[in-house]
Structure formats: C-alpha cells, structure tokens
Amino acid sequence: MSRDEIEALQLQRLKDTVQYAYDRVPMYTKKFDDAGVHPSDLKELADLAKFPYTTKEDLRQTYPFGMFAVPMEQVSRIHASSGTTGKATVVGYTERDLDEWAKMVARSMRLSGVKPGTIVHNAYGYGLFTGGQGAHAGAERLGCTVVPISGGQTERQIQLIQDFGPETIMCTPTYLLTIHDAMVAAGIDPTKTSLKTAVLGAEPWTAEMRHELETKMNVNACDIYGLSEVMGPGVAGESCETKDGSHIWEDHFRPEIIDPFSDKVLPDGEHGELVFTSLTKQALPVIRYRTHDLTRLLPGTAREGMRRMGRITGRSDDMIILRGVNLFPTQVEEIALKIPELSPHFQLEISRPDRMDELTVKIERREEFPADACANAGRELGEQIKIHIGSSARIEVAEPGTLARSSGKLRRIYDLRDKEQG
Ligand code: DLL
Numbered sequence: 001m002s003r004d005e006i007e008a009l010q011l012q013r014l015k016d017t018v019q020y021a022y023d024r025v026p027m028y029t030k031k032f033d034d035a036g037v038h039p040s041d042l043k044e045l046a047d048l049a050k051f052p053y054t055t056k057e058d059l060r061q062t063y064p065f066g067m068f069a070v071p072m073e074q075v076s077r078i079h080a081s082s083g084t085t086g087k088a089t090v091v092g093y094t095e096r097d098l099d100e101w102a103k104m105v106a107r108s109m110r111l112s113g114v115k116p117g118t119i120v121h122n123a124y125g126y127g128l129f130t131g132g133q134g135a136h137a138g139a140e141r142l143g144c145t146v147v148p149i150s151g152g153q154t155e156r157q158i159q160l161i162q163d164f165g166p167e168t169i170m171c172t173p174t175y176l177l178t179i180h181d182a183m184v185a186a187g188i189d190p191t192k193t194s195l196k197t198a199v200l201g202a203e204p205w206t207a208e209m210r211h212e213l214e215t216k217m218n219v220n221a222c223d224i225y226g227l228s229e230v231m232g233p234g235v236a237g238e239s240c241e242t243k244d245g246s247h248i249w250e251d252h253f254r255p256e257i258i259d260p261f262s263d264k265v266l267p268d269g270e271h272g273e274l275v276f277t278s279l280t281k282q283a284l285p286v287i288r289y290r291t292h293d294l295t296r297l298l299p300g301t302a303r304e305g306m307r308r309m310g311r312i313t314g315r316s317d318d319m320i321i322l323r324g325v326n327l328f329p330t331q332v333e334e335i336a337l338k339i340p341e342l343s344p345h346f347q348l349e350i351s352r353p354d355r356m357d358e359l360t361v362k363i364e365r366r367e368e369f370p371a372d373a374c375a376n377a378g379r380e381l382g383e384q385i386k387i388h389i390g391s392s393a394r395i396e397v398a399e400p401g402t403l404a405r406s407s408g409k410l411r412r413i414y415d416l417r418d419k420e421q422g
Pocket of ligand 1: 081124129130131132200201202203204205223224225226227228229232233234291293312315321326
C-alpha cells in the first residue's frame with residue numbers, strides 16, 4: 001500500500017475507533033468530555049492531537065477490567081504487565097484481537113526472514129507476559145513448528161536446539177547471550193548450530209549487541225517491538241534485509257511522537273515519546289497511549305507506506321527493563337518496607353560489568369537495628385525481589401544517613417538528544 005492509501009485507511013479506522021471507545025468505555029467518555037472534544041471533531045489525521053492521552057495510570061485506576069470495551073463473555077484471553085505499585089496492568093483480547101495479533105506477529109517474523117515450514121524455538125516467557133504466547137501464535141500462523149520452551153532451564157534449551165534443529169530462535173537479546181555463554185561453557189560451538197535467525201525484543205538493545213550476537217551465534221538478528229497495553233510483541237517488526245529498525249504495522253496502529261515535557265506532537269525524524277492509537281482492537285482500544293519509549297519515526301524502507309521506528313534510546317519514566325523484566329523502583333520499595341530492619345532510603349544502580357545488566361540495590365538499615373543484625377535482612381530482600389519481580393539483584397545494606405537524599409531512588413530520564421544507536 002502507498003503512504004496515501006495507508007493514511008486514508010488510518011483515518012477511516014481512527015474515526016471508528018474513537019467513536020467506539022467513546023461509546024463503550026466510561027473512562028474515554030469522561031476524558032473526551034472533560035477535554036471538550038467529541039469523536040465528530042476527528043475530520044483529518046492531524047485532529048487526533050486534540051484528543052487526550054491515555055496512560056498506564058488510567059489502566060491502574062480502572063483495574064482490572066474497567067477499560068474493556070466488550071462484555072467479559074467476549075474476552076478470550078487476559079495478559080498483564082507489571083505496574084508502578086506492583087499492581088498489574090491487565091489487558092484483554094477478543095477472538096478477533098487474538099487473530100489479528102497472530103497475523104501481525106507472523107508478518108513481523110516473515111519480514112525478519114523466518115520461513116514457513118521451519119522450526120521455531122520460542123524462549124520468550126509464557127504466562128501473563130505477552131511474549132511467549134504472542135510469539136507462539138505468530139509462529140503457528142506463519143506455518144512454523146513451534147517449540148514452546150519458554151524462558152529458563154538453559155541447559156535443556158541447548159539440548160533441544162541440538163536435538164530438534166530449529167532455524168529460528170525467539171527470545172530477549174540478553175537471553176540469547178546467556179544461551180551463547182552456556183554453549184561455550186559446555187564445549188559447544190555456538191556458530192555451528194542449526195539456528196539462522198533470531199527475532200529479539202522485549203528490551204532495548206544496541207547495534208553493538210546485534211553485531212556481537214550475529215557474530216557469536218552466526219545468525220541474522222532482527223528486532224521485534226511491542227507492549228502489552230497496545231497489543232504485545234509484533235506492533236512493529238524488522239526486515240532481515242535492511243536491518244534498519246522495526247516497521248510499525250500502520251494499518252492497525254497510528255503512531256505519534258510527542259515531546260514528553262510539553263506534550264506537543266513532533267514531526268517525523270525528531271526524537272520524543274512514542275504514542276499509539278489502536279485502529280482495529282475490540283477488547284481494549286487505546287487512544288493515544290503513552291508508551292514512555294523514546295525514539296523517532298522514519299520513512300519506510302522494506303515496506304512502502306509503513307513508517308519505521310528508530311532504536312529505543314530510553315524511557316521517559318522510572319521503569320527499568322532488566323534482562324527483559326520490567327520493574328519500577330516503587331516495587332522494590334514495597335518489598336523493602338515489609339522487612340523491619342530496612343529503611344525506605346534506597347538507590348537502584350544498573351551496571352554492566354560483563355555485557356549483561358546487573359541490578360544493585362543499596363539500602364540503608366534502620367538506626368534501631370545494629371549492622372550485624374541486618375545481613376539477613378539484605379538476603380531476605382534479595383530473595384523477595386527474585387520471587388516477586390523475577391530479577392536477581394545484588395543487595396548492599398548501607399549505614400543510616402549515608403545514601404544521597406536528593407536523588408532518592410534512581411530516576412531514569414534519558415536525554416532526548418541521545419544519539420541513535422544504529
Ligand atoms: O515486552 C512485548 C514484547 C514481547 C515485545 C516479546 C517483543 C518481544 P511489555 O512487557 O509490556 O511487552 O513491555 C513493553 O518493553 O514499552 C519497551 O520499553 C520494551 N520493549 C519491547 N520491545 C522492545 C524492543 C513486551 N524491540 C516495553 N526494543 C516497551 C526496545 C522494547 N524495547
């Protein structure tokens with residue numbers, strides 16, 4: 001489709017979606033009324049800027065199903081992602097939503113060079129996370145044979161890769177690195193496996209990381225992007241021929257880039273926060289959903305008419321993505337406050353001692369507990385973080401009053417001028 005055809009389709013679908021959301025979801029009715037806009041104000045694509053944004057906070061306030069636009073009998077599947085206070089953000093799909101989602105993942109995979117009739121080793125986590133099941137359905141739709149291994153059990157994964165001979169692996173970039181390292185440790189040459197293609201996403205990764213993985217694993221590594229609130233994996237996918245960023249499936253989503261501070265829409269090519277409006281979703285239509293992902297929109301290359309997104313250079317909120325797991329400082333706080341010896345004064349530090357991100361939690365003990373009584377509390381915090389958030393963290397219990405108060409918890413506001421990472 002040409003750009004003009006895509007935009008004509010977007011306008012039609014946008015009008016329908018905005019009306020649909022206004023009629024069916026009380027949160028949208030109220031938001032639009034409060035902002036003094038009505039679906040009939042949408043006459044051209046630029047009019048979308050008149051409509052209010054939707055945030056994770058809106059989903060949290062209407063937890064769990066308040067933003068669903070269909071009765072529960074029509075919701076076939078639920079997924080969830082972590083929320084700022086530990087309360088999950090719940091998303092739902094009708095049968096048709098699941099169908100469209102599978103088609104978009106299949107389309108992304110095909111663009112990345114995955115061939116029907118081949119075996120796909122799917123190491124994205126299965127469960128409430130959208131990665132496992134999203135990739136699974138897409139691979140089946142493309143006509144592949146899926147190995148639904150999920151994440152973890154690295155030795156077993158390696159065994160199955162050797163036994164089944166998959167051409168494609170789907171997982172986070174850091175997990176592929178873990179698999180690589182475990183292969184080397186087991187005396188297996190990672191460049192000589194059956195794998196030819198890796199479809200990687202769920203966390204930011206750089207051009208350097210692509211180069212490293214492609215060389216070390218002897219694969220073509222392509223990006224796949226998405227987020228649960230908007231759909232899951234497959235909102236955008238990358239071509240294995242151009243490898244120049246993921247193409248957004250603009251027949252289903254209308255992207256915008258905004259300045260996260262002034263909230264103004266920015267022209268293509270400028271860096272800012274990515275915002276999505278869904279165009280075909282039934283269960284959870286989203287109008288101008290703020291992803292907090294910082295990137296820019298570029299003209300399409302491998303797909304005419306569909307724009308690409310640049311690499312994600314960071315996020316405009318507190319969320320940290322640690323080896324594919326999303327976590328908020330408030331989640332750490334919630335857990336720490338349940339341990340009597342520990343104070344609410346802590347800092348999170350992300351470092352990369354050996355290619356993989358590591359989280360260190362520095363937390364002050366409370367005055368009333370002597371230092372030697374706090375070693376166990378630190379261990380307990382590490383265990384609770386592992387159980388509730390799913391990440392390993394190094395814990396350092398600090399003396400009272402020693403951590404800087406001004407910065408408090410780590411706040412990650414990335415510089416919008418961060419240069420493109422390839
Ligand atoms: O991570 C969906 C997904 C699963 C995408 C598997 C790709 C593969 P959430 O858990 O809701 O959904 O996390 C969404 O992860 O806002 C980005 O910050 C980040 N993210 C996802 N894909 C990429 C990517 C899934 N390719 C959040 N590059 C998003 C950079 C990514 N960041």
